[in-house]
Amino acid sequence: MTNAGERQLGHYTIIRQLGAGGMGEVYLADDKRLARKVAVKVLPADLTRNDEAKRRLLREARSVAALDHPNVCTVYEVDEQDGRLYIVMQYVEGETLADRLSRERMPLNACIDVAMEIASALQEAHSHGVVHRDIKPANVMINVRGQVKVLDFGLAKSAATIEQSATDLLVSKAGTISGTAPYMSPEQIRGSTVDGRSDIFSLGIVLYEIAAGARPFDRPSAVGTITAILFDPPPPLTREEFKPLQSVIETCLAKNPNDRYQTAADLRGELQALREGRATTAEARTGVREARLAPKHAVDPEAEQLVLKGRVQWNKRHPEAVKQGIDLFQQAIERDPAYPDAYAGLADCYLMLAFLQVVPPTDVLSRIKAAATRAIQLEPGLAQPHATLGYAAGLFEWNWPEAARELKEAMRLDSNYPWAPHWYGLLLTGRGEFEEAIAHMQRAKELDSLSPIISVARGIPPHYGRRYKEALTLYHAVIETEAAFAPAHYYIGLT
CATH class of the missing domain: 1.10.510.10 (Transferase(Phosphotransferase) domain 1)
Incomplete structure (x- = not known):
């Protein structure tokens, strides 16, 4: 919206710019059809540069458009022109x-x-x-x-x-x-x-x-x-x-x-x-x-920054990124040896390397346990390392009692940590306890509705329970919003 030739968006005539920021440019516009003033937010191109991003944003906009409350700015319409999405909203004077x-x-x-x-x-x-x-x-x-x-x-x-x-x-x-x-x-x-x-x-x-x-x-x-x-x-x-x-x-x-x-x-x-x-x-x-x-531990600011970066790398679920995560968490520990989140992150990265089959589980199991145990020693109420210990015990050692105990403890400590019910559901699936697995997978989905990995995993219990139609429906639901997500295609191919 930078030149005079772009003064029309659909049936909305731009009057003047009201503001601009990281979420786009906002214009006062005239709605010719309904004879009213509206606010039009033109979203940045980088927010809508691919189909997946557009679908995600449209889904959010539809949810907001369903809100009807005097203290919520009403969303009237979402549309696209010249590759840019725009949102038409109530104009608040x-x-x-x-x-x-x-x-x-x-x-x-x-x-x-x-x-x-x-x-x-x-x-x-x-x-x-x-x-x-x-x-x-x-x-x-x-x-x-x-x-x-x-x-x-x-x-x-x-x-x-x-x-x-x-x-x-x-x-x-x-x-x-x-x-x-x-x-x-x-x-x-x-x-x-x-x-x-x-x-x-x-x-x-x-x-x-x-x-x-x-x-x-x-x-x-x-x-x-x-x-x-x-x-x-x-x-x-x-x-x-x-x-x-x-x-x-x-x-x-x-x-x-x-x-x-x-x-x-x-x-x-x-x-x-x-x-x-x-x-x-x-x-x-x-x-x-x-x-x-009252703060339990005055964390070194640079260590905190390293942990934030380490979490980003771990979440990519790619071997090289996870290795970078390990390096970042180790740097954080060097700066602040009493920082529990750094040890918890390090344990998760070692677990992910074995899960991705980059290294044999036997090569990193002792490191997973050492890092997670140290995190718990430093902060006994931290759920994350308990979940990591539990999943490692079940996945790599087939120690079901220990896995169940640690994962249940993680869910007790933090009922909003999605990976504990997710991992517990996967282990329950391996034991053939499909209905309970489905319930825990659903809980993980409620806690993190945007995670494609958690969404795909909801299909695994019915899949292994030979309810193939139900599994395929769940796998395809992920493809609708994450078209290139490889695990969804993998499980569809297995079904």
């Missing part, structure tokens, strides 16, 4: 929350009202399985009547899946942190599965920013900010007027999702109680919360 905060400080009640409306929008979205992933003041509009409208539901998810590493999303080539990163949850930064509680964490940062006039985890460097999000408690609020919000914000900003408000409705209820002058349940938990928020 007003200003962003970011603009409002740059101009003035908001009083307590106005802060609570805005947060309640954002929570209401999240409640609606989460009830439809839509997680925003990019809650920040720039994505919150306040219209001329003072009503909140939350923008860009689902788009951050699509952007984050188009061949970008977690580190790429956080830090630019110049080493500066992106505009989105200061509002990310710890699980987003780690590249873990996220659910609605991640949005609650981000809303907690927005609440803190309104109350304090600054974000709670901002540091001079990008790595410092990332590390603060992962490990540091938010500084206490100093403005007397906003101190009643302290316990609510701390609950939102718990590092473990299980310690936050579990739903946006819960958070909205707390804010409503505060607005009406009633005591909140968060206030009763403040002492416990402070203990939980």
Whole structure:
């Protein structure tokens, strides 16, 4: 949309540009058919450079279009012109929350009202399985009547899946942190599965920013900010007027999702109680919360960065990438020998090398056990190394009791870690316990609906149970969104 010849998109006539950013250019346009003003977001070409990316984004847009709520900016249409996708949305006349905060400080009640409306929008979205992933003041509009409208539901998810590493999303080539990163949850930064509680964490940062006039985890460097999000408690609020919000914000900003408000409705209820002058349940938990928020270990920032990069390499599931992951995790351990996540990542990489048949399992089994055990010694509540030990015991040693014990312990420690039920389901399949395997595979799919590996694996239990039609349906469902995904074609060929 850079020259005069591109002033028409479908039946929408472009009037003027409203803004631009990493998620595309936004224009005010005239809808000639319905005689109304609309906002048109033209998405960057690199988000839609292949058919798979387009299908993913269209799927997200359709989910958002199903939302019908006064605090959600309505999506009217998604279309394509000259190879560029564009999204037609409700035009909200007003200003962003970011603009409002740059101009003035908001009083307590106005802060609570805005947060309640954002929570209401999240409640609606989460009830439809839509997680925003990019809650920040720039994505919150306040219209001329003072009503909140939350923008860009689902788009951050699509952007984050188009061949970008977690580190790429956080830090630019110049080493500066992106505009989105200061509002990310710890699980987003780690590249873990996220659910609605991640949005609650981000809303907690927005609440803190309104109350304090600054974000709670901002540091001079990008790595410092990332590390603060992962490990540091938010500084206490100093403005007397906003101190009643302290316990609510701390609950939102718990590092473990299980310690936050579990739903946006819960958070909205707390804010409503505060607005009406009633005591909140968060206030009763403040002492416990402070203990939980205290960092267990001050991680070396460079080690944290190395682990993030190592996870990206492991997730590629390619021999050379996994070897790079091993090197990165070893570098992290050299910098910080007491960092449990580095040992857990190292164990996963050794397991992946054996799984990919790059090395015999006997060559790396002792290394898997040593790294995972060390991670557990450093942080007994970490689920990941237990899952790794369990899968290794079942896959390489055929030690079913040990495998079941470790994988069940991983699921107990973190019910949102998708690889534990995924691996448990695979081992159950090998034992012929197909129905229980299917249930665990479905749970893994619910936790990570975008993982093609987890999606393909749902077909394995019915496949080996000789329910071939059911298996083929699941395999082909992956091909519809991941046309070039080799494991899906492999299993189709076996069926």
